[in-house]
Amino acid sequence: MSTPGRDERPFISGVVEGFYGRPWTMEQRTELFKREHQWGLNTYLYAPKDDYKHRMYWRELYSPEEAEQLVALISAAEKNRVEFIYAISPGLDITFSNPGEVAALKRKLDQVKAFGCRSFSLLFDDIETEMCPADKQAFSSFAHAQVAVTNEVYQHLRDAKTFLFCPTDYCAAFCNPNVPQSSYLQTVGEKLLPGIDILWTGPKVVSNKISVESIEEVTAVLKRPPVIWDNIHANDYDPQRLFLGPYKDRPTELIPKLRGVLTNPNCEFYLNFVAIHTLATWCRSSATGGGSDVEMGYSPQGALTLALSDWLQELMSANQPGGACRSARLRKAPQPDEEPMQTDAAESLYVPGPGENPLYTAEPLTLDDLNLLSDLFYLPYEHGATARTMLEELDWLRTHREAAAAQTEEWRGRAGKFDSMCDAVVQMFNRLSNAPNRSVLYDLYNYICDIKSGVGLARAYVKTLGGQDQPSAQTLTDDPEPWGFRGGLSGEFQRMLPGHGNRDLFKRPPMTAVYCVRPYCSGDKAEVQKIFKELQRREEQSPKLISDSLSSGDVAPSPQCALVVEDDIGVCGYALGLTDAKQAAATEQRPGSDTLLKDYPSLVVVQVLPRVTDPSPARRMVAQLLSSIRSSGSRGVFCELRQSDRRMLDFYSKLGSFEHVPVDGSLAQDAVIMATKFQ
Numbered sequence: 001m002s003t004p005g006r007d008e009r010p011f012i013s014g015v016v017e018g019f020y021g022r023p024w025t026m027e028q029r030t031e032l033f034k035r036e037h038q039w040g041l042n043t044y045l046y047a048p049k050d051d052y053k054h055r056m057y058w059r060e061l062y063s064p065e066e067a068e069q070l071v072a073l074i075s076a077a078e079k080n081r082v083e084f085i086y087a088i089s090p091g092l093d094i095t096f097s098n099p100g101e102v103a104a105l106k107r108k109l110d111q112v113k114a115f116g117c118r119s120f121s122l123l124f125d126d127i128e129t130e131m132c133p134a135d136k137q138a139f140s141s142f143a144h145a146q147v148a149v150t151n152e153v154y155q156h157l158r159d160a161k162t163f164l165f166c167p168t169d170y171c172a173a174f175c176n177p178n179v180p181q182s183s184y185l186q187t188v189g190e191k192l193l194p195g196i197d198i199l200w201t202g203p204k205v206v207s208n209k210i211s212v213e214s215i216e217e218v219t220a221v222l223k224r225p226p227v228i229w230d231n232i233h234a235n236d237y238d239p240q241r242l243f244l245g246p247y248k249d250r251p252t253e254l255i256p257k258l259r260g261v262l263t264n265p266n267c268e269f270y271l272n273f274v275a276i277h278t279l280a281t282w283c284r285s286s287a288t289g290g291g292s293d294v295e296m297g298y299s300p301q302g303a304l305t306l307a308l309s310d311w312l313q314e315l316m317s318a319n320q321p322g323g324a325c326r327s328a329r330l331r332k333a334p335q336p337d338e339e340p341m342q343t344d345a346a347e348s349l350y351v352p353g354p355g356e357n358p359l360y361t362a363e364p365l366t367l368d369d370l371n372l373l374s375d376l377f378y379l380p381y382e383h384g385a386t387a388r389t390m391l392e393e394l395d396w397l398r399t400h401r402e403a404a405a406a407q408t409e410e411w412r413g414r415a416g417k418f419d420s421m422c423d424a425v426v427q428m429f430n431r432l433s434n435a436p437n438r439s440v441l442y443d444l445y446n447y448i449c450d451i452k453s454g455v456g457l458a459r460a461y462v463k464t465l466g467g468q469d470q471p472s473a474q475t476l477t478d479d480p481e482p483w484g485f486r487g488g489l490s491g492e493f494q495r496m497l498p499g500h501g502n503r504d505l506f507k508r509p510p511m512t513a514v515y516c517v518r519p520y521c522s523g524d525k526a527e528v529q530k531i532f533k534e535l536q537r538r539e540e541q542s543p544k545l546i547s548d549s550l551s552s553g554d555v556a557p558s559p560q561c562a563l564v565v566e567d568d569i570g571v572c573g574y575a576l577g578l579t580d581a582k583q584a585a586a587t588e589q590r591p592g593s594d595t596l597l598k599d600y601p602s603l604v605v606v607q608v609l610p611r612v613t614d615p616s617p618a619r620r621m622v623a624q625l626l627s628s629i630r631s632s633g634s635r636g637v638f639c640e641l642r643q644s645d646r647r648m649l650d651f652y653s654k655l656g657s658f659e660h661v662p663v664d665g666s667l668a669q670d671a672v673i674m675a676t677k678f679q
């Protein structure tokens, strides 16, 4: 049988089941083949990382039961004209130089070949790069070891239709020192037999963009165009993320320069409608891509609309595994002159009588709902338009608290708009929960619960800022339900890391009956000076601190970096910040402060009168200041404290995010630096 020449082979397009976690079921894979066929995709790469016999126990042959399932799967792929590529990942523990190991690989692939499979793949991604002593003796490099075994297996299989190799350095970020000079890639490019194609994920593992130039660069080293293993929709690395945005930021000019594209999508099978549908549209968007039914040029938004319209139909169809049977609901109630039906089915049909509750009929899901859903779970490096607007609005509402306090029309208007956007998320969730297709819903459920909850917290927070009554802000109380402090242990860890320490912003409402935190205005200057002097008087022989000029009003704080707290007596504390403290440090003549300012360019000072025994208003002020300073682009914040100021030392230590930073030579005597870095 003659094999087609390199350029006559069709562009490889489709899906790689290559993620970590629960593999898809045989039914789901069969469903996938039907869709691929329908949408014009031609390949499926079987590579489920956590399937025992694909990676961990790669040497083990399949049992008769497993064999039966694989035979059926391979034949289902064939029926749908999808090329089934069987991949194996021996890299965890193979000894490349041991002929017994190579024989085990051949034996396993021969078995799969006997199931009807014609295409194969050897994967060496995500493995230890250090060779064992025996391999070090036998091969001059890791690349040589992999290439030798791959070539031998490829030749053994003789007539593989497609044969793919996944290198250990499968993206530019892994190449040392870079793609053109990587000796690993050079060896692979030179020594791997020309019939073998090479997988590549782009500039990174999860590539934001893949440019034509980057592909030309890697093609030159590999001596063949790569097959892209695209992780753009993969979500196996973060349990809170899901990607329902369109295939994007891969120009279609890539198509003639590539051997193919396989997407490694979300772990949840039913949530990959958009990922696969939009990839199919992308593949058809070029004359060389093989199709003719789509105009030249690819628009991610257009492709998304096409995908969501088709997905809506599927979501509204009960004809799915787990789909609700709604026929009973649709039957008409018996008319007064009809004989009551005597069947069992009729007895179970509940028809409310006059004055009773009417049957609940859910509003149907809309295309707008799906657009919103996709916007909330868009792409790894990008939120969808509505999600971006929501973030921007929330940020505006919280940074314009003075407007909230004054109840300006603009603030109220924007708060109302934000509230409606939050409400749309809740309504979308309700309609989705009632959609007949339960399989999609169940895969989606945790994600939408999570976002609904996050949106609920933000909504309650804005209501509190606006001074509206509290019941909706129940999650902000002192004794919240577990969903009021989300994220479990991982959330705790994240909040303890510098830059995440603003949890108190949400723990308590920013305004309580007792304390009111508000932006500093010029009329507060005298009060702030009074507090500063009062506290200075208590600290006798205190050294002069860099922040003293801020507290005394000699240096003006940076915009959005000045707050005061009031109780029923009056102003009882303040928090001031400088996003760039260089000038203030220079004025105080601190020669050694340059090193400090490099890591922590910003300065804060917080003081509250001793009558304020509750630390929360001060914490709230710090959280707000940190948030403003962080959004100015600063890398970190420090404060200078007097050693004798036990109260403030204790306060900063308990915040969690600030730590003591030893600094030589830059300090006033008896002063201590506490600091926090962003990210």
Ligand code: GDL
Residues within 6 Å of the ligand: 018, 019, 020, 049, 125, 126, 166, 170, 201, 205, 229, 231, 234, 236, 237, 264
């Ligand atoms: C990877 C793994 C892949 C995983 C993905 C996203 C490749 C070649 N390998 O590095 O199995 O799903 O990241 O986490 O991409």
